[in-house]
Amino acid sequence: MTTLLNVDNVYKSYGSLPVLKGISLTVEEKETFAIIGPNGAGKTTLFRVMTGEVLSERGRITYADHDVTGMSAHDRVQLGMGRTFQVARVFPEFSVEENIIVAIEARLRSRSESSLPWYRTRPRSSVREEAGALLQDLDLWSKKATEAKFLSHGDKKRLELGIALAGKPQILMLDEPTAGMSPSDRIATTELIIRLRAANAMTVVMTEHDMDVIFGLANRILVMNQGEMIAIGTIDEVRANPIVREVYLGKEMYGADG
Amino acid sequence: MRLINTVLFAACLAVMFTIPLWADQGILFIAGLVLVEMVFALSWNLLFGFTGLASFGHAAFFAIGAYLCGYALRADIGAPFLLLILAAGVAGALAAVLTGIVLLRRTTGIHLAIFTLALAEILRILVGYSTALGREDGLASIPRPSLELGFASFDLASGEAYYWFLCIAASVIVGFLWLICHGPFGRILVSIRQDPERTTFMGINVPAYRLAAFTISGATSGMAGALYAPWAQIVTPESAHWIHSTQPMLASLLGGAQSFWGPVVGTVLFSIINYSTRNLVGLAELVIGVVLLVIVLAAPSGVVGLVHELRRRLTARVSHAGPGAEGKAGSKGKFVQEAA
Ligand SMILES: Nc1ncnc2c1ncn2[C@@H]1O[C@H](COP(=O)(O)OP(=O)(O)OP(=O)(O)O)[C@@H](O)[C@H]1O
Ligand SMILES: [Mg+2]
Numbered sequence: 001m002t003t004l005l006n007v008d009n010v011y012k013s014y015g016s017l018p019v020l021k022g023i024s025l026t027v028e029e030k031e032t033f034a035i036i037g038p039n040g041a042g043k044t045t046l047f048r049v050m051t052g053e054v055l056s057e058r059g060r061i062t063y064a065d066h067d068v069t070g071m072s073a074h075d076r077v078q079l080g081m082g083r084t085f086q087v088a089r090v091f092p093e094f095s096v097e098e099n100i101i102v103a104i105e106a107r108l109r110s111r112s113e114s115s116l117p118w119y120r121t122r123p124r125s126s127v128r129e130e131a132g133a134l135l136q137d138l139d140l141w142s143k144k145a146t147e148a149k150f151l152s153h154g155d156k157k158r159l160e161l162g163i164a165l166a167g168k169p170q171i172l173m174l175d176e177p178t179a180g181m182s183p184s185d186r187i188a189t190t191e192l193i194i195r196l197r198a199a200n201a202m203t204v205v206m207t208e209h210d211m212d213v214i215f216g217l218a219n220r221i222l223v224m225n226q227g228e229m230i231a232i233g234t235i236d237e238v239r240a241n242p243i244v245r246e247v248y249l250g251k252e253m254y255g256a257d258g
Numbered sequence: 259m260r261l262i263n264t265v266l267f268a269a270c271l272a273v274m275f276t277i278p279l280w281a282d283q284g285i286l287f288i289a290g291l292v293l294v295e296m297v298f299a300l301s302w303n304l305l306f307g308f309t310g311l312a313s314f315g316h317a318a319f320f321a322i323g324a325y326l327c328g329y330a331l332r333a334d335i336g337a338p339f340l341l342l343i344l345a346a347g348v349a350g351a352l353a354a355v356l357t358g359i360v361l362l363r364r365t366t367g368i369h370l371a372i373f374t375l376a377l378a379e380i381l382r383i384l385v386g387y388s389t390a391l392g393r394e395d396g397l398a399s400i401p402r403p404s405l406e407l408g409f410a411s412f413d414l415a416s417g418e419a420y421y422w423f424l425c426i427a428a429s430v431i432v433g434f435l436w437l438i439c440h441g442p443f444g445r446i447l448v449s450i451r452q453d454p455e456r457t458t459f460m461g462i463n464v465p466a467y468r469l470a471a472f473t474i475s476g477a478t479s480g481m482a483g484a485l486y487a488p489w490a491q492i493v494t495p496e497s498a499h500w501i502h503s504t505q506p507m508l509a510s511l512l513g514g515a516q517s518f519w520g521p522v523v524g525t526v527l528f529s530i531i532n533y534s535t536r537n538l539v540g541l542a543e544l545v546i547g548v549v550l551l552v553i554v555l556a557a558p559s560g561v562v563g564l565v566h567e568l569r570r571r572l573t574a575r576v577s578h579a580g581p582g583a584e585g586k587a588g589s590k591g592k593f594v595q596e597a598a
Contacts, residue, residue: 051459077461089456091449093516102449103460105442110461121440167460 004029004171004203005050010059012042012049019045020056021227027171032197032204034214037224038247043207044086046224047175050205051083052076064170078110082169086176086207088156090163092149096140099148099159100131103166131166137196138162154185158192165196172197174206178213190216223247259569275425278418285533287489290421292529293428294486295505299521300435301478302506307515308439309471310451311362314371314503315378319350319476321498323483325385328397328493339403339414343427343484350480351473358472362465375500382498396494400487420489427485431478432522438474439518447471508546512553514560523561 005027012020019042027033035043049056052073061069068076091099104127108114116124123131135141138158143151148159157177164172177193178186190213197204208214214221214235221238223230231241238244277289298320305311323346330342337345361373386394402420405412414420438444446467449457454464487493496502505528506521513524528546535541557564 053455053458072463073458074461074463077459083459085456089453091452091456093448093452098445102445106446106449106457106460106462109442109446110463116442118441118443119437120442121437123442163456163460 002029003027004064005205006060006062007046007050008060008062010046010049010056010061012045012054012056014045019227020049022059023222023224023227023229024059025222025229025232027203027205030201030203031219032206032217034218034221035205035207035224036209036211036214036221037230040226041224042227043224044175045227047083047173047205047207051081051173074110077167077169080170081173082164082167082171083173084157084160084164084175084177086179088153088160090148090151090156090159093147095145095147096151096159097131097135097144100134100162100166101127103163104130107167134162134166137199138192154181154189157181157189161192161196165200168200169202171203171205174204174208176207176209178208178210186210186213189213193217259573275422278421283417286417286421288529288533290417290424290489291486292525293424294482294489295509295529296522296525297428297431297482297485298479299506299509299525300432300518301475301482303510303515303521304435304439304447304475304478305471306507306510307517307520308444308451309447309468310454311366311468311472312368312371313374313472313475314507315374315376315500316475316479316506317498317500317502318374318378318381319353319479320483320486320502321378321381321385321493321495322349322353323347323480324487324493324497325391325397325483326480327484328400328487329391331400331403331488332397334401338406339488340405342403343481346480346484347477348480350483351477353480354473354476355469358469358476362468362472366468375503378498378503379500382495385498386495392494394495396492396496397487398492400491400493402488402491414488424485424489427481431481435478436518443467443470508550510560512550512560514562514564516559517562517566520560520562527561 003026005025007023007025010020010023011018023042023046025033035046037043045054048054050061052068052071052075055070059069060067063076063079063081066079068079091102094102101123105116105123108116108127132141132144135144138161140155140159140162143155148156151159157179161174161177164174174193178189181189193204194217196202204217206217208217218235220232220234222232223238223241223244225247230247231238231244233241274289274293278286281289298316301319302313302316305313326346326349327342330337330345357374357377361370365373385391391397402415405414405423412419412423414423439447446457446462449460450462450464450467458464483493483497486497505525509524509528510521511524512520512527513522514520527549531545531549532542535545553560557567559566
């Protein structure tokens with residue numbers, strides 16, 4: 001296995017509030033790495049630092065042999081990072097199909113995979129076909145003409161996943177992919193991610209509160225609390241960790257059986 | 259629906275091109291101004307309605323083009339007129355790049371509005387001090403050029419001839435802006451307006467795209483100014499005045515900033531209001547004020563948005579009667595051209 005993402009002793013604070021206090025982790029190629037922890041632990045902040053939305057104050061981040069510590073977010077995307085947000089962000093005025101088309105075109109433009117002449121107003125047919133295939137994969141084909149602002153919460157989450165996938169990422173970062181979903185939607189989304197992950201040979205980094213989702217998806221886990229690393233390892237290793245048991249006392253950690 | 263649009267569009271073009279045949283000189287002059295202001299308003303709205311950037315000092319780019327063209331024509335430097343228009347575009351683009359590099363790095367919201375406003379006012383005051391540019395009186399009696407096309411030459415001295423030239427020049431620039439707005443580049447701009455972060459995480463260098471939009475807008479604003487100078491035959495510092503900067507904003511809000519044709523509709527409506535109230539001092543401002551108030555409160559997407567909404571309701575009612583009634587609002591993408 002080769003290491004794809006390496007986070008080394010990263011610090012980040014908002015004003016005088018330290019939120020990340022020396023986080024280190026490595027993500028191997030094609031594994032699924034989960035970050036868990038109570039609310040406010042700093043999971044989203046770690047995501048933002050890894051994707052370049054904000055820069056860390058100390059530490060180093062390398063991705064696929066590039067030092068990306070000070071690199072802008074869009075350059076990291078061009079290197080193969082993709083992400084979703086904890087609260088799904090889609091383009092509300094675009095139709096579902098347009099959301100995907102614009103994401104595919106952005107990939108083609110930013111990675112100069114093929115030239116898109118500025119005067120060609122109609123998206124080329126290959127883009128439409130790719131968008132169609134992706135929408136069918138996501139089970140959004142029947143809603144392709146609906147403006148995204150009219151979508152249900154779950155559909156928005158899936159559409160955002162589609163926007164991220166349209167970038168053909170090597171590593172996909174999902175911030176609480178099933179947040180706010182009904183139990184049945186959770187199961188469906190977990191299965192969807194398993195399917196997409198295999199089909200695209202993707203590495204996945206995710207945060208999640210739902211332990212069933214974690215156990216269903218993750219190979220390794222980092223447990224955070226108040227900006228600190230509590231434990232890191234395989235599911236069994238982490239579950240056996242006494243400090244984790246303390247932080248998660250009485251939580252789903254015991255209930256679910258992986 | 260497509261048929262109605264085509265007919266409507268053709269009718270507008272027909273009216274535009276035939277005005278010299280049936281209207282008096284006064285109306286012809288106003289129609290020429292409408293063409294110029296229309297290009298200006300579309301340039302501004304490329305930033306506002308499409309990219310989500312509010313410039314409150316856009317008249318500066320217009321004035322740069324107008325002064326450049328007016329000065330060159332008066333000095334009779336012998337440069338072909340088309341080249342002058344292009345030069346005005348380049349000057350507008352350069353001014354936009356310079357201000358854009360400084361401003362867009364730091365600020366995009368209200369601060370951008372204030373800074374552009376301030377820069378435009380500084381330019382206006384500086385021009386007012388410049389003897390070469392005629393100080394407060396500006397450049398008067400600008401001659402209308404003739405158009406040398408190599409194979410033919412057209413004298414644009416008469417109002418009719420220059421008006422027809424304006425029609426063609428404005429159509430070319432508007433066509434260019436239409437393609438920009440509806441192509442893959444324009445789609446990225448609309449994405450940036452809706453959610454810059456999401457767009458960044460599609461691998462797009464958002465500041466660079468904003469700067470590009472700013473530059474294009476500055477260029478076409480400068481060209482609008484260049485077209486204006488020989489039409490009005492006078493350019494004064496007023497062309498850089500903040501009141502002139504508000505014209506494209508008001509036109510876009512009235513017509514609908516979210517739609518490409520909104521600023522055009524708004525510009526035409528404003529001139530009609532101005533013209534029909536021309537004999538009653540102060541009434542034009544009052545009517546415009548009331549109209550804007552009503553629009554902002556009742557139809558935030560402007561006249562074009564209102565028309566779309568009415569059409570949608572009509573078609574919804576029609577199809578409701580038959581089987582397979584249309585579903586949710588706006589069930590068709592508006593930003594991507596449908597396959598023919
Ligand atoms: N932009 C910000 N400015 C100031 N403080 C912030 C900001 N974003 C987050 N915080 C604070 O940083 C801490 C960590 O927040 P973060 O969103 O990273 O946690 P999280 O682990 O993702 O939590 P959750 O499970 O609720 O999503 C919290 O105390 C939060 O209030
Ligand atoms: Mg979070």
